Amino acid sequence: MQQINEILKVIDSYIGSSEWFVYLLLGVGLFFTLYLGFPQLRYLRYAIQIVKGKFDREGDIGDTSHFQALATALSGTVGTGNIAGVAYAVYLGGPAALFWMLVTALIGMTTKFVEVTLSHKYREIASDGMVSGGPMYFMKKRLDIKMPSGKVLKTGKIMAIIFAAATVFSSFGTGSLPQINSISNSISATFGIPHIITGLVLAILLAFVIIGGIKRIASITSKLVPTMAIIYFIGAIAVIMYNYENILPSLKSVFADVFTGSAATGGFLGATIIFAFKRGVNRGLFSNEAGQGSAPIAHSAARAHEPVSEGLVALLEPFIDTIIICTLTGLVLLSSGVWTEKHMNNFQYAELSVIEGLYSDTDPAEREMLGNHVNGIQNLPLYTGVLNVVDGQVTDKVSFIHSRSLAEKVKLYKKQQLYSGSIKVNNGIVDSESGVIFKGKSLLHSAPLTTIAFTRSWFGNFGKYIVSIGLxxxxxxxxxxxxxxxxxxxxxxxxxxxxxxxxxVYVLGFFIASFTDTEIIWTLSGITIALMTIPNLIGIFALHKEMRLEVKKFWGEYAKRFPNDRLPFFERK
Incomplete structure (x- = not known):
């Protein structure tokens, strides 16, 4: 598992976690924000009206209503990214990562508006009678290149195939594997139910729902989304208000750390500016999927005669998903203070490394060295050899890094008994085939961290049930x-x-991921997201002129149908 994870990390470092990917994502969104005159601000009011059905027309083609399409797309975005993803971003980059998540969402509102509009315009009716849409359709129809010689290069068709293939892989990397992984972790921590049991029960339920197609999916998600939002909102507000004295310091740290990086505090060993930037943008994309090209597939099924109207509905997604829900989660984590605390947990091998020598994170000089190590600035010497263990205690002079923190009170167990013997270590990597379980205190991330944060309120330990149910x-x-x-x-x-x-295969993958290593799931997720996003961003940018014409056409029809309505600024004559 560790070797597979290392290979995936190398691949991810060249795409999803690379700087150029972040700049591409933000650059295209920022371009359209300026090119279309800040539609995320000027069109917000009209988007709400269209969700209510104001622009509907008799005989509009589609399988779902505007609200059902929005709920389906929101159910695809409002997930582990809002609970586990925010915790993972703060764990990696500190409070500043939350700032970059919000920036990504604000810019992403425009990106989502554009990608949904273009995809809705070029949707088709499939052989099963259902509406099919998504970026692959506008790529196929609009992105071929005509050479001066008159020859047509089938670039659009090739991009469409790449995108569609990436969507299939991303349905596992985004929608299946990390979701059940976070659910089973949370259910196990809260109720003690084995991961495999949770995976089996939910896999059966999943199979029942998805057999019914988009109409059953839309019917179920339109009920689930409002319910889960209310439950989560109540729990989050309770934590924030309970720790009210930390609200302003928490907000201050989000903005203050943007240009300085997050300093070491508690068990958190600090994060550089660029690390917080990349991880905040990356987790922001995982949360709201703006630019990924996934939501257009759901919105293409909506009943609408004018593609821009559905694009306006989609504009609401990043606002609800990230600016509202992720901000709540971020404030819960920061105000409760759990993100800097070490907690007892079972170590995952993929997040565990052994370094030579004994270190202390309370000594300023050694803390700086440890911080440089986990941030990849200057690596400490990794241990290679055999660890000697007596009654669960390692007798060699080594230190354990787990979850980007210096682990404490480390004990080794085998078959629920304190282990005595030896265990091989190669270049800091522990032999995972030994069957030895490492337990100790370290930072937590993802759903377990949010779960602990929700206990820091008037609800006490009951708060963890809110996270488990919400998740x-x-x-x-x-x-x-x-x-x-x-x-x-x-x-x-x-x-x-x-x-x-x-x-x-989707249901089987869902089941297997319920008891698979978390770190590998998140790394795979980052790769699959990037493989979808890159061709989609290239495609919508290539059609920027067509997008502006569609917007102009829409407001012309809107003015004729509702002559007494005041149009957005810049659209008024």
Whole structure:
């Protein structure tokens, strides 16, 4: 598992975690924000009206209403990214990472508006009678290149195939694997239910839902999304108000650390500016999926005659998902202070490394060395050799790094008994085949960290049930929506008959990920997200002139249908 994770990390370092990917994502969104005159601010009021059905027309083609399409797309975005993803970003980059998540969301509102509009315009009716849409359709129809010689290069078709294939893989990397992984971790920590049992029960439920197609999915998600949002909102506000004296310091740290990086505090060993920037943007994308090209697949099924109207509906997604829900989670983590605390936990091998010598994170000089090590600035010597263990205690002069923190009170167990013997270590990596379990105090991240944060309120330990229930609803609905995204991509690539085989593999993957290493799941997720996002961003940028014409056309029709309405600034004559 560790070797696989290291390979995946190398791949991810060249795409999803690279600086150029971050600049591409923000650059395209910022371009459209300026090019279209800040639509995320000027069009927000109209977007709400359209969700209510104001622009609907008799006979509009589609399988779902505006609200159902929004709920389905939101159920695909509001998931582990809002609970586990925010915790993971803060764990990696400190408070400043939350700032970059919010910036990504604000810019992403425009990106989502553009990608949904263009995808809705070029949607098709598939052989099964259902509407099929998404970036692969506008790529196929609009992105071929005509050479001066008159020859047409099928670049659009090639990009469409790449995007559709990436969507299938991302349905696992985004919608299936990390969702059930976070659910099973949270349920195990809260109720003590084994991961495999949680995975089995939910896999059966998932199979039942996705067989019904988009209409059943839309019906279920339109009920789940409001319910889970209310439950989570109540729990989050309780934590924030309980720790009210930390609200202003928490908000200050989000903005103060942007240009300085987050300093070491408690068990947190600090994070550089660029680390917080990359991880904040990366987790922001995982949360709201703006630019990834996934939500357009759900919105293409909406009943609408004018593509811009559905694009306006989609504009609301990053606002709800990241600016509201992720901000709540971020303030819960920061105000409760849990993000700097070490807690007893079972170490995952993929996040564990052994360094030579004994270190203390209370000594300023050694803390700086440890911080440089976990941030990749200057590595400490990794241990290679055999660790000698007596009654669970390592007798060699080594230190353990787990979850980007210096682990404390480390004990080794085998078959629930304190272990005595030896264990091999190669270049800091522990032999995972030994069957030895490491337990100790270290930083936590993802869903377990948010779970602890929710206990720091008047609800006490009951708060962890709010996270577990919220995460269950959030993540399960995300898995449902992503099964639809993947199935539409399968229809594009292989036809309708291949969907049943995809669904079987999707459910099996969902089950297996319930008891698989968390670190590997998140790394794989970052890769698959990037593989979808890159061709989608290139595609919408290539059609920027067409997008502006569509916007102009929409407001012309809007003015005729509602002559008494005041148009947005810049659209008024």
């Amino acid at each position: 269950l609803l959030f993540a399960f609905s995300t898995a449902i929506s992503w099964s639809y995204y993947g199935s539409r991509a399968i229809v594009y690539l292989f036809g309708v008959n291949a969907v049943k085989y995809y669904r079987i």
